[in-house]
Amino acid sequence: MVIDIKDRVKNVDLQGKIVTAYDAAQLINPNDKVGISGFTPSGYAKVVPLALAERMEKEPFKIDLWTGASVGDEADGALTRANGINRRFPYQTNKDMRKALNGGDVKYVDMHLSTMAQNIRYGFFGDLDVAIIEVCQINEDGSLVPTTSVGNSPTFVSQAKKVIVEVNVSQPLSLVGMHDIYEPLDPPHRKPIPLEQAGDRIGTDAIPCDPSKIIAVVPSDVPDTTRPLAAIDDDAKAMSQHLIKFFEQEIAEGRLPQNLLPLQSGVGSVANAVISGLAQGPFKDLSIYTEVIQDGMFDLIDAGKVTVCSGTALSPSPDGLKRFYNNIDEYRKKIILRPQEISNNPGIARRIGVIAMNTAIEFDIFGNVNSTHIMGSKMMNGVGGSGDFARSAYLTIFCTNSVAKNGDISSIVPYVSHVDHPEHDTMIFCTEQGVADCRGLSPVERARLIIEKCAHPDYKPMLTEYLEKALAATKNAHTPMLLDEALSWHKRFTETGSMKK
Numbered sequence: 001m002v003i004d005i006k007d008r009v010k011n012v013d014l015q016g017k018i019v020t021a022y023d024a025a026q027l028i029n030p031n032d033k034v035g036i037s038g039f040t041p042s043g044y045a046k047v048v049p050l051a052l053a054e055r056m057e058k059e060p061f062k063i064d065l066w067t068g069a070s071v072g073d074e075a076d077g078a079l080t081r082a083n084g085i086n087r088r089f090p091y092q093t094n095k096d097m098r099k100a101l102n103g104g105d106v107k108y109v110d111m112h113l114s115t116m117a118q119n120i121r122y123g124f125f126g127d128l129d130v131a132i133i134e135v136c137q138i139n140e141d142g143s144l145v146p147t148t149s150v151g152n153s154p155t156f157v158s159q160a161k162k163v164i165v166e167v168n169v170s171q172p173l174s175l176v177g178m179h180d181i182y183e184p185l186d187p188p189h190r191k192p193i194p195l196e197q198a199g200d201r202i203g204t205d206a207i208p209c210d211p212s213k214i215i216a217v218v219p220s221d222v223p224d225t226t227r228p229l230a231a232i233d234d235d236a237k238a239m240s241q242h243l244i245k246f247f248e249q250e251i252a253e254g255r256l257p258q259n260l261l262p263l264q265s266g267v268g269s270v271a272n273a274v275i276s277g278l279a280q281g282p283f284k285d286l287s288i289y290t291e292v293i294q295d296g297m298f299d300l301i302d303a304g305k306v307t308v309c310s311g312t313a314l315s316p317s318p319d320g321l322k323r324f325y326n327n328i329d330e331y332r333k334k335i336i337l338r339p340q341e342i343s344n345n346p347g348i349a350r351r352i353g354v355i356a357m358n359t360a361i362e363f364d365i366f367g368n369v370n371s372t373h374i375m376g377s378k379m380m381n382g383v384g385g386s387g388d389f390a391r392s393a394y395l396t397i398f399c400t401n402s403v404a405k406n407g408d409i410s411s412i413v414p415y416v417s418h419v420d421h422p423e424h425d426t427m428i429f430c431t432e433q434g435v436a437d438c439r440g441l442s443p444v445e446r447a448r449l450i451i452e453k454c455a456h457p458d459y460k461p462m463l464t465e466y467l468e469k470a471l472a473a474t475k476n477a478h479t480p481m482l483l484d485e486a487l488s489w490h491k492r493f494t495e496t497g498s499m500k501k
Contacts (some may be wrong), residue, residue: 003219005167007302007476010140014165017217018117024164025051025218029186030061031086032099032129035120035156036075037315039068039340040093040267040292043149045132046074053078059121063084066120066128068151068312068340069113069291069384070094072225077104080106083444090116090383093227104379110372110379113291114344117155119184124402131160133207134220136171142211143204146179147171149225149313150337154183163213174328177205177434179337196347198262198287199308199335229295231267232276235432242435243397246285246428248471250395262289264349265296266358267315270399274357279303280305289354291343291385294382301334312335312343335438344385346392355391357367358386360400361411363464364416365447366479367423367438369398375490376417383420402431402456408498410459412450415486416468429454443479444471462501 025048028034038044044067045092052063062084070076070090074380076094080083088097101108111119118301120128133153137145146153146318147168147286157163182203185191194202201209259281265271275296284305288297288449292315300306314337316324324331342348351358361380363369369390390396398421411431423443429450436453438446444467451463451469470480 003169003221005169005219008137008167009217011138011142011211014138014211014214014217017214018069019216019218020458021047021051022441024048024218025055027215028052028130029136032134033132035066035128035160037133037151037153038071038317039149039151040070041072041226042224042313043134043147044075045070047166048132048218049075050078053082053084056082056084063407066386068149074430091384093381107377110382112383112386113340113412114346117152117341117373120155120159120185120319125193128160129155131156132164133157134166134168136168136173136175138165139206141210141403143206144209145176145206147175150179150339152340153310154181154339157207157209162215163209164216164218165214166218168494170221170223170330172325178332179205179333181207181339182342183339192288193345195347196308197290198396204302223279224321226316226318226321229272232273236270236273238317239399239430240274242430244276244281246435259283259285261355261394262353263288263355264290266386267292267384268359270359271357271429274399277454279305281337289352291340298323301331306334309334310338312338312340326430329349346388349389350392353394354389356389356396357397357399358397362411362413362416363398363429364413365450365467366443367426367446368416369426370416370417370418371420375494387421389423395428396426397428399430402454407458409493410456410499412455412463413489417487417490
């Protein structure tokens with residue numbers, strides 16, 4: 001079937017560059033650095049990466065792949081299975097990609113998401129050869145209207161030598177006007193980003209692009225393949241209730257206004273469940289300044305609790321995406337999609353006082369957080385945007401279930417197997433067991449509170465025993481640690497399948 005996109009390509013000259021995905025894939029060279037649109041499986045380039053993977057199967061070669069964050073299987077999965085990726089950053093969630101990078105077949109660079117665009121402009125990673133950007137429309141001046149994410153696309157377009165555009169007719173034109181595109185200047189010419197409230201618009205509604213850089217325009221009708229979210233279980237509901245009570249106490253103490261402060265929430269089922277729970281809470285006139293907009297955000301909007309919802313990408317479940325499209329005219333009144341260096345900007349997070357709520361794989365009794373590695377070595381996804389917000393937020397909260405693997409793993413351990421967020425950047429911890437507010441506490445005070453409030457009952461005695469033994473052995477040192485036992489829980493799990501003694 002021929003896909004007619006001429007009505008979406010408003011620049012007449014560019015209509016003459018409409019080609020197939022196969023033809024566009026021939027324009028990418030071995031060893032090219034390729035940046036593609038997408039942040040989570042939303043708004044990512046689809047048909048050209050698929051065609052490129054098919055080419056690689058017949059003509060083996062590799063590229064470096066740059067994205068905003070994770071992307072769909074049409075890109076990460078297909079290119080990995082074709083053995084076509086040399087280096088990948090800054091974030092991924094694909095099972096084939098995960099296997100390849102943990103097997104040493106792909107060089108993976110995990111980084112804070114807010115820093116990538118500027119590092120590209122600084123030239124830290126070399127020249128970007130090709131940008132492949134999904135849009136719903138190309139304007140008369142050549143500017144590009146993104147679809148369901150912005151991510152790093154503005155910088156990919158401004159820095160790439162060549163631009164390939166996928167015009168996706170499955171993405172509605174109602175997306176036009178939802179974006180706010182702003183690319184900062186770089187030192188020594190950088191100026192303050194003029195954003196003071198979560199709902200401020202500071203840029204344009206399309207990505208500026210010199211039409212002469214566009215070498216191909218490709219029709220597409222492949223929809224976003226978003227991931228299902230786990231059902232909201234009793235543990236997630238408990239975490240939501242704990243946080244609601246915590247926020248109510250903060251309001252009572254005069255540390256938060258009645259409508260809180262701008263909310264940020266990380267990616268995934270736990271984060272989504274916590275946000276969804278707030279829809280049942282007493283708070284209203286909420287503002288959201290985050291990176292991803294999941295189903296729980298739609299719950300808040302539908303409940304009439306939200307004044308504005310700012311992010312860089314939609315990251316709903318498949319049902320949530322249908323819900324978004326079916327009600328897009330209402331959601332567009334609240335939602336703003338920005339580049340990730342703006343949505344995740346630490347300076348803005350500090351300025352507007354973001355409440356950061358992110359998830360952890362594990363945290364230790366002193367408040368260090370591991371967000372990325374299983375048993376210290378195996379990369380799961382990446383640090384994502386959690387670090388962008390953690391150090392700069394008004395409140396920094398990390399949530400996780402207290403146990404995993406049917407209770408064989410404790411998510412609270414003597415010492416984390418990998419540190420993504422040191423104790424200096426963390427404040428509040430939440431599990432289904434309760435909330436530990438560690439602000440102003442010494443390491444030992446933190447340890448006692450985290451064990452009391454957050455640990456699962458099966459592991460509380462073990463954690464307490466470790467702490468008391470460490471205190472005795474180190475003569476009450478500032479941060480008591482038993483070097484030969486700090487990671488013994490992880491070692492025990494790898495050897496026996498359980499952290500329990």
